[in-house]
Amino acid sequence: MAVIEETFVASDRPGESSGEEKLSRFNTSIPHPARVYDVWLGGKDNFAADRAAAEAGLKAFPSTVKSVRANRAFLARTVEYLVEEAGIRQFLDIGTGLPSANNTHEVAQAIAPESRIAYVDNDPIVLAHAEALLRSTDSGATDYIDADLREPGKILQEASRTLDFSRPVAVMLIAVLHFVPDEADPYGIAETLMAAVPPGSHLVVSHTAKDIFPEEMAAFARAMNKDSAEKVTLRDREQVSGFFNGLDLIEPGVVQVPRWRPRSELEASAPAALWGGMARKPA
Numbered sequence: 001m002a003v004i005e006e007t008f009v010a011s012d013r014p015g016e017s018s019g020e021e022k023l024s025r026f027n028t029s030i031p032h033p034a035r036v037y038d039v040w041l042g043g044k045d046n047f048a049a050d051r052a053a054a055e056a057g058l059k060a061f062p063s064t065v066k067s068v069r070a071n072r073a074f075l076a077r078t079v080e081y082l083v084e085e086a087g088i089r090q091f092l093d094i095g096t097g098l099p100s101a102n103n104t105h106e107v108a109q110a111i112a113p114e115s116r117i118a119y120v121d122n123d124p125i126v127l128a129h130a131e132a133l134l135r136s137t138d139s140g141a142t143d144y145i146d147a148d149l150r151e152p153g154k155i156l157q158e159a160s161r162t163l164d165f166s167r168p169v170a171v172m173l174i175a176v177l178h179f180v181p182d183e184a185d186p187y188g189i190a191e192t193l194m195a196a197v198p199p200g201s202h203l204v205v206s207h208t209a210k211d212i213f214p215e216e217m218a219a220f221a222r223a224m225n226k227d228s229a230e231k232v233t234l235r236d237r238e239q240v241s242g243f244f245n246g247l248d249l250i251e252p253g254v255v256q257v258p259r260w261r262p263r264s265e266l267e268a269s270a271p272a273a274l275w276g277g278m279a280r281k282p283a
Ligand SMILES: C[S@@+](CC[C@H](N)C(=O)[O-])C[C@H]1O[C@@H](n2cnc3c(N)ncnc32)[C@H](O)[C@@H]1O
Pocket: 033, 034, 037, 071, 072, 075, 094, 095, 096, 097, 098, 120, 121, 122, 123, 126, 147, 148, 149, 150, 174, 175, 176, 179, 180, 230
């Protein structure tokens, strides 16, 4: 804990909340989504409460690890598509998670080193590890914004440090919208973000499913929501498709994440309980 406290104070930047405020948000006794996800991905940045929640999730839905790996693979394939096929060079990645293999900037800059990425997460431990996300190529740029998806105005304002909103941007909402309950208007938030970017911009969403392995997923959501700081709302395919209203869906539409342009049949067959899709903002 002492090491973490030092990191927070050291990571303060002018104009941001004080180290003391950040510490008050940092509670290791309740599970946090970024750290629980880190357990499933085999990471080390988690605590006993996160490991207990991860175990409970696995008990409810035994394919959880395969499912989260399939989600990471979806993230990498969508970024590759955006850079190679859609010519995108700017990314707004909200709900980034702890640094892992194949982070958005690594995938994008490996193909187009000039790519610019603004990362956003509301978890103080992700902030503490943001340095790893800030190792950009010289010709590109990365930035980290400590903010909540429910504050899209703040996100857009701070992202303008790194991104040029007169040019297309890929808005990445990967495995994060299920932490926004209906009463916080997740559809309105997605609309606000897409209203701020020009035609040719893209929206990418993956979202924990209500109607894939429905019984296991209902038990999974109950297990996750028992003590967690952020509650999960499962949504079905039609509800996830609603995030793309007014946009042009890219083939194959909203599908189980491993079925979105898989590289092999093996990859396509992963038992993932997330819907995923991508759409382009029309002129
Ligand atoms: C399941 S992880 C997904 C990480 C990464 N996008 C991926 O798919 O591999 C969800 C992340 O979203 C973050 N998160 C949850 N609710 C959020 C919110 N309201 N605003 C910003 N970030 C949020 C969590 O802290 C966590 O890092």
